[in-house]
Amino acid sequence: MKVVTLRNEFHGLEVKLRPRSNGTISAATHRRARRALCPHKGCRCLSSPASGEGVLLLLSARPIYDGQSSHVVAYRLGEEGER
Ligand SMILES: [Zn+2]
Numbered sequence: 769m770k771v772v773t774l775r776n777e778f779h780g781l782e783v784k785l786r787p788r789s790n791g792t793i794s795a796a797t798h799r800r801a802r803r804a805l806c807p808h809k810g811c812r813c814l815s816s817p818a819s820g821e822g823v824l825l826l827l828s829a830r831p832i833y834d835g836q837s838s839h840v841v842a843y844r845l846g847e848e849g850e851r
Contacts, residue, residue, distance in 0.1 A: 772845070774822030776805040778813040782822065792832065792842045801826060 769789050775782040783804035787793050793801075805823065806814050813819045817827060828846035833839060 772825070774801055774805060774826055775820050776813065776823050777820035778816075778818075778823075779806060779808075781805050781807075787845055790844075792844045793829070794842050795831075795840045798826070798829065798843045 769787045769791065771784050771786050773782055773784050781804065783801050785793055785797060785801060802814055805826070814823055814826065817824050825846055829843035830846075831840040832842045832844055834841045
């Protein structure tokens with residue numbers, strides 16, 4: 769799958785991700801992307817769709833849990849992840 773650039777217009781930061789072919793990213797990648805888009809503790813910009821399309825894609829990513837617990841193992845990105 770091609771590289772996806774997520775952009776946080778609120779801070780002017782962006783991060784590039786390469787989702788797996790099924791449109792998912794690992795939970796670790798999701799965390800890394802959140803940190804890259806907003807390194808500020810206590811900032812709530814990543815909860816706001818107004819921060820831009822990249823943030824919206826991150827916000828709309830649906831968590832995938834492992835079989836037994838509520839532990840998130842990956843996220844399925846919206847849009848391009850939909851089939
Ligand atoms: Zn922020």
